[in-house]
Amino acid sequence: MFAAPTNTPRTTPITPNTPWLGRSVERPEDAALLTGSQRFMDDLGAPPGTLHAAFVRSPHPHARIVKIDTAQALQCPGVHAVITGAAIAAFSRPFVVGVKAPMEHRSVAVDHVRYQGEPVAIVLGDTPYTAEDGMALVDVTYEPLTAIVDPQDAMDDGAVLLHHEVGSNVVADRHFRYGDPESAFASAAHTISIDICYPRNSVTPIECYGLVAEFHSGSESYEVTSNFQGPFALHPVMALALKIPANRLRLKSPPASGGSFGTKQGVFPYIVACCVASRIAGRPVKWIEDRLEHLMAATSATNRVTMLRAAVEADGRITALDWDQIDDCGAYLRAPEPATIYRMHGNMTGAYDIRHLAIRNRNVLTNKTPSGLVRGFGGPQVYFALERLIQKMALQLGREPLEIIRKNLIAADDFPYRTASGGLYDSGNYQAALQLAEDDDRIERLQQRQREVRAVGGLYGIGMAAIVEPSISNMGYITTVLTAEERAAAGPKGGAVATASVSIDALGSISAHISSVPQGQGHETVIAQVVADGLGLTPDTITVNTELDTGRDAWSVASGNYSSRFAGAVAGAAKMATDRLRSRLADIAAAHFDCDNTDITFADGTIGATGSAIKSMPFRRLGATSHWAQSTLPQGMEPVIRETVFWSPDVLAPPNATDEINSSAAHGFVFDVCGVEIDRDTGRVRVDQYVTVHDAGTLLHPAMADGQVRGGFSNALGATLYEHFSYGADGSFQSGTFADYTVPTAAEVPDIEILHVQTPSPITPLGAKGIGEGNCMSTPVCIANAVADALGREDIELPLTPSRMFELLDNQEPPKPVASGNGLERPTLRRADYTVTGHGETHVPVAPETIWPQFFDVQAIQSIVPGCQSIEEVDPYHFKGQVNLGVGIVKGLFDADVRMEDVVEPKSLCLIGTANGPLGSSNGEAVVVLIPDETGTRIRYSYGINLSGKAAAIGGRMIGGATKILINEFFRRLAARVAPEHTEPSTLLIKVPDSIQKLWRSICALVQGGRS
Amino acid sequence: MPILSAGQRHKITVTLNGEERTGHAEPRMLLSDFLRHELGATGTHVGCEHGVCGACTIKLDGQPTRSCLTLAVQVDGSQLETVEGLGASDGSLGVLQDCFRRHFALQCGFCTAGILMSLDTYLRDQPNAGEDDLRALLSGHICRCTGYTPIIAAALEAAEILRARELQPEQRGPDV
Incomplete structure (x- = not known):
């Protein structure tokens, strides 16, 4: 059933004096968004003469670039330039890396590609269409290398190295020890451990990356408008790569951004690439990423292997944790990595009072897309291990998970609480949050439901998770990857400066500016509330500008939209700027009214004086005094026009000599409990009930806070049940469309119950903490715990797709129907590791001797191979040619090379082939056997194919079906050629196997926007 | 052709x-x-x-x-x-748009235009659409910000307002 949004009930009714903060006012952002008049990145005009960029990308996960031939592309009408990595390198240097390792990462690869989709060259065209025309004609010759996909394989001695200069695929390996974990383990009643693999996923915004970059030759500077969101710590990274002082790189943001969830941090290498392209071309360059590019090559959360052990007393109290984490950062340690693994460093003991801690963190490189910011950043990986361990612990000790959680929670009177690794938990009352979840028999009702479902043989599980949600990252936490000596040599790093300005114009109206670069979180709404409260105005009279221009606005290295820093830090800075403005205006008013400035009030759009003589004046009149009549200001007072505050929480020190680090300024709490029901036959996991209790300190806007919770939950549900960046064993990327990388829709995301506890943060100016990332950390493991409970299994790996559930349910695949009648074996392939295999049989009413020559006749082959454009004979058993093939929406020309081996005339042969084209490459084999019978020949065949590149990324779902159709068509044409009178017309278009028809129908249904 | x-x-x-x-x-x-x-x-x-x-x-x-x-x-x-073209003739927000605003049914607003166009057609053709119908319809759209619940709430309320508007002429009747 549908339930209306649950806004936190206010304890007091709204009166004229009720502050605007804490109310769910309508968003000033919405009118423009709802009418289509708001401008996103691709809605902004570009300067006249702007060229459009298309990136040529590697179809291989790992290869050497042998040669790049740009001649054909340059001939293409509308193509202006093809810029290779080497040309980009002439005006840039590799990106700085967060660890001490000689790793070379450039915006466009030179000589060596390390993940599928890595940029190799940029084509500049008049339009995006002509740029893509040129892109398809850039001929890159690669020498493929063995790809490493599994991070544990990457650590093996003798593993193929991604970066020879580094000498290892492990780019950072640090051990940490806090308290006395060895003694705790030695004396513990139990040691309980769990091994976890957390998969790769992202939260994919619906707007992809976009930018316009322009080189100004006069000032040797670059100006960029992009949907980059920060952290602006990447501004120096870009400037250093461009070999310019930072004041020659001006970054601007568009008025609106179509979501980010962290991911738009990853646009920064493209900014560098397009800056240099603009310099080389002498024209502005615009680039709008497409969905395939985004899914394949933009960014990803890290996948992680974790081995976690706990020392546990007989009563269930945890005395120590021992973490061994292997974080797979993909092909390069791209800034701000290794941040994923260190963001949680101060809160590795979660919500629990655990004093002894050992941690080993390893950052490993594999042939996958570089990792980066994704909502929850570092949290999902940590809490999946920790809270799965709690569930396992309960099971092992014969206790309820809730009892284990409760026994170990930090006590409410222990705040502020210093964790073993140096985190400072500012406030909380975790017990109150648990109690809220238990109130109204919520948990009891879940247990009742579980009993009912189980009584009738169903599968129902209950899961829980208790997590600490950090917000407002300490810029210095990343340096925890360095040793204390290395940090001392590099200089200390810590803090997180938030910025806000409030100004008065000549008519006395108020504008505010913040450097938070929102992507839909309603920052304008909340800042207007903050400022209105401070100055006695209404929010609708305040104009808030959230665009950022580094050449003009106040900003810091910590600016940007990440680590849930808005509510705690940015809104807090806005409050401080407002207070400062108010205080100075009060001085002016006190002089005007001839009273003490403590008697000045701001209310209802007026500035007034209380006390003996009650006077007031419109705010706008008195507020504009500094513009019009400086002589009336109190003696010595500077004009009061704009107040800018730079605020950093004073609790964010650099890591100390013993590696203690308070990695975040604020720490919220989330407690989730859910019930899931599992369909035994389909493997579907249905979330029956979900309750999430949040303590994010003071809520500034309850409806938007709930919006953040719902959004985070739906992202997490995707990560839990559906979304996965899938790679083949050969490193080929397989999730290039939204039909492969499946994001939940309204039909999959259930409504949830949201409850709030509010223990204000003593650190942040408004008492607020982050709330938008918590569910990304708590929900995956909460649901996984419920599935573990339902199935009684420990090996829960995400995403819990029906096929994975099918394995967990130990369901047996029904036996395939056996071909009847002939008793003959199907031909055996030489290799067993093909991603697509198949076999078939056709009957031709002529003898094998008639068919046989067709396999060796150039003309015959050209007419029977579907899509064959040309063919030449190299030798009697070796042919080369060009074939036009399409899988789904991907169509292109492939250079094919086919050899025949094991030729036994006229009985059997094996075809070994490769096909290469701009859309990817493939290799495979087919074994063909001709068996004479009374009426002609039975042709039996088996085939196996491996595919990589764009074709695999986009067409993965359809390859099996498409291959089958093409192979069938090949043999139909063969039969038609040797026995035309006995052959059916082409089945290629009109007769499609049931499975393909079904697949096609579901694709059509998706495309048409509804469930059929 | x-x-x-x-x-x-x-x-x-x-x-x-x-x-x-x-x-x-x-x-x-x-x-x-x-x-x-x-x-x-x-x-x-x-x-x-x-x-x-x-x-x-x-x-x-x-x-x-x-x-x-x-x-x-x-x-x-x-x-x-x-x-x-979805707004009211006087330039203000249309019923569906206004419901979206009141229910916080958008955050970044990037997917919103498409969702509004699907819902606008659907509510025209299926004025009595319920939550299950709307969830099925919206399975053709991806929103990453809202978790969908406020979108459903906005659509249900818009449907109700639009139904009431349709009824108004009949309720008035000839004698009123």
Whole structure:
């Protein structure tokens, strides 16, 4: 059933004096968004003469670039330039890396590609269409290398190295020890451990990356408008790569951004690439990423292997944790990595009072897309291990998970609480949050439901998770990857400066500016509330500008939209700027009214004086005094026009000599409990009930806070049940469309119950903490715990797709129907590791001797191979040619090379082939056997194919079906050629196997926007 | 059927939100690109260009259509409606838009135009749509910000308001 949004009930009714903060006012952002008049990145005009960029990308996960031939592309009408990595390198240097390792990462690869989709060259065209025309004609010759996909394989001695200069695929390996974990383990009643693999996923915004970059030759500077969101710590990274002082790189943001969830941090290498392209071309360059590019090559959360052990007393109290984490950062340690693994460093003991801690963190490189910011950043990986361990612990000790959680929670009177690794938990009352979840028999009702479902043989599980949600990252936490000596040599790093300005114009109206670069979180709404409260105005009279221009606005290295820093830090800075403005205006008013400035009030759009003589004046009149009549200001007072505050929480020190680090300024709490029901036959996991209790300190806007919770939950549900960046064993990327990388829709995301506890943060100016990332950390493991409970299994790996559930349910695949009648074996392939295999049989009413020559006749082959454009004979058993093939929406020309081996005339042969084209490459084999019978020949065949590149990324779902159709068509044409009178017309278009028809129908249904 | 030449830009005239508009497009140009970059109607957004995310949904001769899966040359002479035409005649927000605002049914707003166009058509054809119907309809759209619940709430309320409006003339009756 549908339930209306649950806004936190206010304890007091709204009166004229009720502050605007804490109310769910309508968003000033919405009118423009709802009418289509708001401008996103691709809605902004570009300067006249702007060229459009298309990136040529590697179809291989790992290869050497042998040669790049740009001649054909340059001939293409509308193509202006093809810029290779080497040309980009002439005006840039590799990106700085967060660890001490000689790793070379450039915006466009030179000589060596390390993940599928890595940029190799940029084509500049008049339009995006002509740029893509040129892109398809850039001929890159690669020498493929063995790809490493599994991070544990990457650590093996003798593993193929991604970066020879580094000498290892492990780019950072640090051990940490806090308290006395060895003694705790030695004396513990139990040691309980769990091994976890957390998969790769992202939260994919619906707007992809976009930018316009322009080189100004006069000032040797670059100006960029992009949907980059920060952290602006990447501004120096870009400037250093461009070999310019930072004041020659001006970054601007568009008025609106179509979501980010962290991911738009990853646009920064493209900014560098397009800056240099603009310099080389002498024209502005615009680039709008497409969905395939985004899914394949933009960014990803890290996948992680974790081995976690706990020392546990007989009563269930945890005395120590021992973490061994292997974080797979993909092909390069791209800034701000290794941040994923260190963001949680101060809160590795979660919500629990655990004093002894050992941690080993390893950052490993594999042939996958570089990792980066994704909502929850570092949290999902940590809490999946920790809270799965709690569930396992309960099971092992014969206790309820809730009892284990409760026994170990930090006590409410222990705040502020210093964790073993140096985190400072500012406030909380975790017990109150648990109690809220238990109130109204919520948990009891879940247990009742579980009993009912189980009584009738169903599968129902209950899961829980208790997590600490950090917000407002300490810029210095990343340096925890360095040793204390290395940090001392590099200089200390810590803090997180938030910025806000409030100004008065000549008519006395108020504008505010913040450097938070929102992507839909309603920052304008909340800042207007903050400022209105401070100055006695209404929010609708305040104009808030959230665009950022580094050449003009106040900003810091910590600016940007990440680590849930808005509510705690940015809104807090806005409050401080407002207070400062108010205080100075009060001085002016006190002089005007001839009273003490403590008697000045701001209310209802007026500035007034209380006390003996009650006077007031419109705010706008008195507020504009500094513009019009400086002589009336109190003696010595500077004009009061704009107040800018730079605020950093004073609790964010650099890591100390013993590696203690308070990695975040604020720490919220989330407690989730859910019930899931599992369909035994389909493997579907249905979330029956979900309750999430949040303590994010003071809520500034309850409806938007709930919006953040719902959004985070739906992202997490995707990560839990559906979304996965899938790679083949050969490193080929397989999730290039939204039909492969499946994001939940309204039909999959259930409504949830949201409850709030509010223990204000003593650190942040408004008492607020982050709330938008918590569910990304708590929900995956909460649901996984419920599935573990339902199935009684420990090996829960995400995403819990029906096929994975099918394995967990130990369901047996029904036996395939056996071909009847002939008793003959199907031909055996030489290799067993093909991603697509198949076999078939056709009957031709002529003898094998008639068919046989067709396999060796150039003309015959050209007419029977579907899509064959040309063919030449190299030798009697070796042919080369060009074939036009399409899988789904991907169509292109492939250079094919086919050899025949094991030729036994006229009985059997094996075809070994490769096909290469701009859309990817493939290799495979087919074994063909001709068996004479009374009426002609039975042709039996088996085939196996491996595919990589764009074709695999986009067409993965359809390859099996498409291959089958093409192979069938090949043999139909063969039969038609040797026995035309006995052959059916082409089945290629009109007769499609049931499975393909079904697949096609579901694709059509998706495309048409509804469930059929 | 007109013969189109691959390399040439062809003149295309449509009625966009009630106004006749003319632009030019190569045969391969997507309708989404034509609307946005040729006619300047940038309220329609592009999210995937393969028909799954639904952000680019518009109304083509009254039916919801993925503009990223439609070629501009296909729509010559057609009636197109986009988010820019959804407001009330006085320039204020329409019923559905207003419900979206009151229910916080959008955050970044990038997917919203497509969702509004699908819902606008659906509520016209299915005025009594319930939550399950709306969830099924919206399975053709991806929103990453809201978790969908506020969108459903907004649509249900809009349906209710629109039904009430339809009823009003009858309730008044001849004697009132």
